Amino acid sequence: MTADNQKKGASRRAFLKGAVAAGGAVAGAGMTRAAEPDPLITEVQEWASGLGEGVDATPYGMPIRFEDDVIRRNVEWLTADTISSINFTPIHALDGTITPQGCAFERHHSGAIELRKEDYRLMINGMVDKPMIFTYADLERFPRENHVYFCECAANTGMEWAGAQLNGAQFTHGMIHNMEYSGVPLRTLLTEAGMETTGDLSDKWIYVEGADASSNGRSIPMEKALDDVLVAFKANGEALRKEHGYPVRLVVPGWEGNMWVKWLRRIEVLDGPVESREETSKYTDTLANGISRKWTWEMDAKSVVTSPSPQSPITHGPGPLVITGLAWSGHGKITRVDVSTDGGKNWQQARLAAEGQSKALSRFYLEIDWDGSEMLLQSRAHDETGYVQPTKDELREIRGENSIYHNNCIQTWWVKENGEAENVEVS
Ligand code: MTE
Numbered sequence: 001m002t003a004d005n006q007k008k009g010a011s012r013r014a015f016l017k018g019a020v021a022a023g024g025a026v027a028g029a030g031m032t033r034a035a036e037p038d039p040l041i042t043e044v045q046e047w048a049s050g051l052g053e054g055v056d057a058t059p060y061g062m063p064i065r066f067e068d069d070v071i072r073r074n075v076e077w078l079t080a081d082t083i084s085s086i087n088f089t090p091i092h093a094l095d096g097t098i099t100p101q102g103c104a105f106e107r108h109h110s111g112a113i114e115l116r117k118e119d120y121r122l123m124i125n126g127m128v129d130k131p132m133i134f135t136y137a138d139l140e141r142f143p144r145e146n147h148v149y150f151c152e153c154a155a156n157t158g159m160e161w162a163g164a165q166l167n168g169a170q171f172t173h174g175m176i177h178n179m180e181y182s183g184v185p186l187r188t189l190l191t192e193a194g195m196e197t198t199g200d201l202s203d204k205w206i207y208v209e210g211a212d213a214s215s216n217g218r219s220i221p222m223e224k225a226l227d228d229v230l231v232a233f234k235a236n237g238e239a240l241r242k243e244h245g246y247p248v249r250l251v252v253p254g255w256e257g258n259m260w261v262k263w264l265r266r267i268e269v270l271d272g273p274v275e276s277r278e279e280t281s282k283y284t285d286t287l288a289n290g291i292s293r294k295w296t297w298e299m300d301a302k303s304v305v306t307s308p309s310p311q312s313p314i315t316h317g318p319g320p321l322v323i324t325g326l327a328w329s330g331h332g333k334i335t336r337v338d339v340s341t342d343g344g345k346n347w348q349q350a351r352l353a354a355e356g357q358s359k360a361l362s363r364f365y366l367e368i369d370w371d372g373s374e375m376l377l378q379s380r381a382h383d384e385t386g387y388v389q390p391t392k393d394e395l396r397e398i399r400g401e402n403s404i405y406h407n408n409c410i411q412t413w414w415v416k417e418n419g420e421a422e423n424v425e426v427s
């Protein structure tokens with residue numbers, strides 16, 4: 001904790017104690033007053049006067065109807081249709097780090113397909129001694145691992161290069177989800193197929209394809225394939241949802257979402273990359289001089305304040321305010337997040353809810369005593385490599401403005417005196 005934070009913590013404790021000393025009459029500016037009898041406390045309520053629903057009412061539960069605005073949303077003008085399209089995770093309304101599958105963003109190049117486990121096959125071919133075809137039941141017989149990882153589309157924040165455009169963390173940063181995956185290390189399956197996993201593998205690659213019409217084929221260097229890539233069939237404890245690749249998807253920790261091939265159908269071992277559509281005309285970044293960067297696999301450290309934000313305004317007056325957000329890095333653990341309320345002039349160290357986990361989302365909080373004045377709210381992530389999230393100007397200087405992908409710049413929300421927030425840029 002910084003000295004500044006400690007001071008804030010101390011003043012907040014004194015403040016809450018003061019409220020108790022006043023007989024609980026005033027719990028603080030803007031908080032509920034207990035001076036008048038509150039019927040929600042003093043009266044027997046309707047929900048306590050009868051019976052609730054039985055356990056047979058909901059064999060598989062959905063969120064309560066009062067939460068029906070916590071949903072994926074898309075941006076209508078972004079894609080020509082909803083088949084080859086994208087929607088966004090409502091990160092402004094979630095807390096903690098795990099994304100429920102039901103509201104985790106989706107990106108399909110040719111729609112989400114329905115593939116039964118019985119019809120599922122995974123082929124490993126190419127430069128292996130024993131080309132193999134695995135059924136779903138075969139995959140279940142290999143030793144499994146569990147890991148939490150974020151998956152971020154390379155196009156996340158891609159609409160913000162030229163200027164502040166979309167009004168909400170869901171739209172600017174919602175092409176991300178974070179789940180606990182259960183699956184078999186790809187290394188195990190490659191070994192089963194007789195692939196030699198030692199020695200110089202620097203010229204070896206795999207090419208991965210999905211069973212959907214787009215196939216979304218991508219080349220992955222062998223070093224990564226043998227490192228932490230998972231062939232996953234469960235997410236957050238349950239089967240993958242159709243839209244996330246049921247029954248089997250590839251998990252490529254820390255690397256751009258496009259490589260996380262869904263409905264995984266074929267892995268070919270090769271002595272070079274395929275240079276497929278998805279890694280040449282797409283998922284490359286054209287720089288200011290017209291030359292494109294390719295093989296930009298890793299997702300650099302990034303963060304965003306999820307609340308307050310345009311879709312999650314402050315709904316109370318001055319006094320205690322919880323600022324919270326998410327941070328992540330494709331290079332490892334998040335070690336620190338700073339928050340600025342004045343557009344990056346001054347920074348305070350935020351509190352990480354838990355120690356950073358490699359290639360997974362971290363949740364941060366900064367509790368402040370808000371004086372009710374406007375703020376230019378920003379967050380800045382640091383990862384274990386020492387990398388610090390850049391400002392938008394710093395990023396543009398290197399990358400120009402032709403890019404779509406890999407925009408990991410610092411985001412600014414202009415929080416007004418009335419608590420509403422807007423997407424803005426500061427320079
Ligand atoms: N895999 C297949 N087979 N088809 C696809 O269209 N889209 C890719 C990747 N894997 C895609 C795919 C892209 S661009 C991203 S960002 C992630 O899947 C999104 O995963 P999600 O839909 O589970 O969020």
Ligand code: CO
Nearest residue numbers: 153154257258
């Ligand atoms: Co993507």
